[in-house]
Amino acid sequence: MAQHFRVGRLSQEIQREVNDILLKRVRDPRVKDVTITGVEVSGDLQHATIYYSILSDKASDEKKVQTGLDKATSLIRGELGHRLSIYVTPEIKFERDKSVQYGDHINELLRKLHSTDKF
Structure with missing residues (x-):
């Protein structure tokens, strides 16, 4: 049970620190x-x-961002190693979050459904 809380806490810390690193260190x-x-x-x-x-x-922007993040992975991992108080810094991998696109798709479907109900 304690391990579950530690994983959750570490996830939150990594998210906060990576956001900060992307804003302040990655140029x-x-x-x-x-x-x-x-x-x-x-x-x-x-x-x-x-x-x-x-x-x-745009697919081209997505590819550029993924390439940029892949290039910055070692810098980000190194910074995480300095900022987090853990024995081993985890290997990191970046993936595009598809839930935002999926949510937009659902909203669009609901809008269409709502507009057809008015007639």
């Missing part, structure tokens, strides 16, 4: 408008998947 313009939406840490605290969202829906 790559490709990752300027990235928002960290969540972090999943493995049970053994060795791996962390960091989910992000961007405002653009």
